[in-house]
Amino acid sequence: MLDLTSFEAFSSLKTPFYYYDATLLKRTISYVSKMSRKYGIEVHYAIKANPEERILRMISSSGLGADCVSGNEIVRAIRCGFKPSSILFAGVGKTDGEIRTALRVGIGAFNCESVQELRIISSVAEKMRTVAPVSLRINPGIDAHTHKYITTGLQENKFGIDPVDLDDAVEVIKSSGWLDFKGVQFHIGSQILGVKEIFSLECRRAAELVSLVESKGLHVSSIDLGGGLGADYDEPDENPIPDFGEWFKTIVENLPCREGRTIQVEPGRALVAQCGSLIARVIYIKPGSVRNFMILDGGMNDLIRPALYGAWHKIENLSAHYLRGNDEKDTVYDVVGPVCESADVFGTDRLLRESFRGDLIAIRSAGAYGAAMSSSYNLRTRARAVYSDEITKSR
Numbered sequence: 043m044l045d046l047t048s049f050e051a052f053s054s055l056k057t058p059f060y061y062y063d064a065t066l067l068k069r070t071i072s073y074v075s076k077m078s079r080k081y082g083i084e085v086h087y088a089i090k091a092n093p094e095e096r097i098l099r100m101i102s103s104s105g106l107g108a109d110c111v112s113g114n115e116i117v118r119a120i121r122c123g124f125k126p127s128s129i130l131f132a133g134v135g136k137t138d139g140e141i142r143t144a145l146r147v148g149i150g151a152f153n154c155e156s157v158q159e160l161r162i163i164s165s166v167a168e169k170m171r172t173v174a175p176v177s178l179r180i181n182p183g184i185d186a187h188t189h190k191y192i193t194t195g196l197q198e199n200k201f202g203i204d205p206v207d208l209d210d211a212v213e214v215i216k217s218s219g220w221l222d223f224k225g226v227q228f229h230i231g232s233q234i235l236g237v238k239e240i241f242s243l244e245c246r247r248a249a250e251l252v253s254l255v256e257s258k259g260l261h262v263s264s265i266d267l268g269g270g271l272g273a274d275y276d277e278p279d280e281n282p283i284p285d286f287g288e289w290f291k292t293i294v295e296n297l298p299c300r301e302g303r304t305i306q307v308e309p310g311r312a313l314v315a316q317c318g319s320l321i322a323r324v325i326y327i328k329p330g331s332v333r334n335f336m337i338l339d340g341g342m343n344d345l346i347r348p349a350l351y352g353a354w355h356k357i358e359n360l361s362a363h364y365l366r367g368n369d370e371k372d373t374v375y376d377v378v379g380p381v382c383e384s385a386d387v388f389g390t391d392r393l394l395r396e397s398f399r400g401d402l403i404a405i406r407s408a409g410a411y412g413a414a415m416s417s418s419y420n421l422r423t424r425a426r427a428v429y430s431d432e433i434t435k436s437r
Contacts, residue, residue, distance in 0.1 A: 044404045049364035051433050053402055057323040058340030058425040060413050067317040070283050075104045081290040086130050088269050088310030089115045091410040094427055098122035109308040113140035141166045151175040153227040155202055160214045167220040179227040182247045212258045223260050229268025237288050245296035266306040273315035275354050275407045284312040311410040318409025320345045324401040333376050336397055341379025342386040343419040345412045349385040356406040362395035370396045381420050
């Protein structure tokens, strides 16, 4: 159950809103930083998971870097304290304007995903009379056994350079006087729970591809293994912090790293998923001949993952727990939102405490790809951010 210091103060807030456990986020960042130092692995937070400015400032203050996929993310990262040299710029569709922005501020590297992109970055850099640091994102051809919408390492995915195009990519780098080659980057997908099996395979494949790149005359000074470490959506309280230690240990055991070469990773979900919950209020309980509907004031515009991916989030009735205790009967509900779409469903056949109009409902593990993917569809007001320590201070 979501741990609240004061349910009275919490329940007085206007819903829906995103609730962030600042203490848990600090603990997670501290643990990641500790494991980063222990295993000598550089960590770059994937901003796309959650670009809330306070969250970014907390992460940047720990010394971690940033992984960005748009020019606006780069601008926000710098505004929130990330050093430009610690910023990596990924994405298959970097525009000329975004490339200029990245070059102007002096990012650490572009993770390039096509031969054409290399040529464009070289051309833009030449016009600006500056050298662009680049790495090659190579598609490793690995099935991460995750949802088809969040896998990225298969040859049918749009991401990365196919190894068959590697000769052309190397030729562009060698022939350009405006590209500074840094290394190689890989990413195989998100929400990976089989850490040892999947990431050891990625590391072995990465080692093969690094050797191939160096055999063509390029010096690989950095290996970026992307992100993908999963979060426990079923039992967030039992596993509030993903096991970064096991992930990093798997990497160092399966990817030999010579002196002077850096290993980088780009976690997003694993850093922030468990610290966030979407809090909504029951508007109606609508009994039906086939299903009982719990209709909330928060909808798919606030948290689209269940509608988009069929994603599972644990759902809790906070009012039943904090106000009425646990003696009430359980009832099966379809938990839905008010948006005018049949896909506006947070969960079907959920066994919850008997619920009533006005009850507060928590949709857990929503700190990643929740607020970041929200919209104002149906002209609905976006859910604001509320932090645990702000509620405590206001009492």
